[in-house]
Amino acid sequence: MVVENMGLDHVAIKVRDLEASIEFYRDVLNMAVSDRIGEAVAFLRTPAVAEQSQHHELNLTQMSDEELAALADRDELELDLHEFERDLPEDGPPMLPTTGPIYHIAFEVPDFEAIGNAAEKLNARDHPIYRGPGRHGPGNNIFLYFPDPDGNPIELTAEMEKAPEAGGKPAKRWPRTPETWNVWLNTENIGDSGSE
Numbered sequence: 001m002v003v004e005n006m007g008l009d010h011v012a013i014k015v016r017d018l019e020a021s022i023e024f025y026r027d028v029l030n031m032a033v034s035d036r037i038g039e040a041v042a043f044l045r046t047p048a049v050a051e052q053s054q055h056h057e058l059n060l061t062q063m064s065d066e067e068l069a070a071l072a073d074r075d076e077l078e079l080d081l082h083e084f085e086r087d088l089p090e091d092g093p094p095m096l097p098t099t100g101p102i103y104h105i106a107f108e109v110p111d112f113e114a115i116g117n118a119a120e121k122l123n124a125r126d127h128p129i130y131r132g133p134g135r136h137g138p139g140n141n142i143f144l145y146f147p148d149p150d151g152n153p154i155e156l157t158a159e160m161e162k163a164p165e166a167g168g169k170p171a172k173r174w175p176r177t178p179e180t181w182n183v184w185l186n187t188e189n190i191g192d193s194g195s196e
């Protein structure tokens with residue numbers, strides 16, 4: 001190994017429209033701009049919910065004209081996020097539509113109530129919700145998934161199980177089933193299961 005100890009610090013993504021992305025992360029997720037570099041880059045920090053809040057957890061970089069032209073050539077410049085939402089498979093994984101190799105970016109919120117409130121407010125804004133609220137088997141964390149303006153799925157999560165080093169469960173291999181991905185699917189059969 002080259003280091004003996006580390007933590008995940010920040011994520012950097014390229015975006016189609018930097019101003020639109022800043023607006024989303026600021027107005028929807030209450031992040032703040034820490035610094036900017038010209039017109040091309042913005043550094044954003046999370047609210048102080050997570051103890052590790054710092055100068056930035058997210059770096060947004062404007063795509064170049066060449067990258068935008070390539071998306072335009074493939075007719076992928078404009079995204080209908082509601083169309084992705086409508087095309088989601090009815091039950092279980094594979095579940096999140098993505099526009100690039102990033103599968104999702106997860107932010108920690110204090111509790112389940114915060115996730116429920118977020119779902120309500122996203123509905124009020126007519127913002128697509130891809131999945132959730134639900135609870136993952138591995139990690140035992142509650143989740144809610146919805147897209148940013150580029151279609152990168154955002155996950156809000158709470159109650160993540162602690163690492164074994166901190167008293168959590170030892171590692172195991174889970175079956176590849178919808179119920180592993182969302183343990184609440186087990187009880188959804190009682191009512192209409194098509195809504196989430």
Ligand SMILES: [Fe+2]
Pocket residue numbers: 104106155
């Ligand atoms: Fe996740």
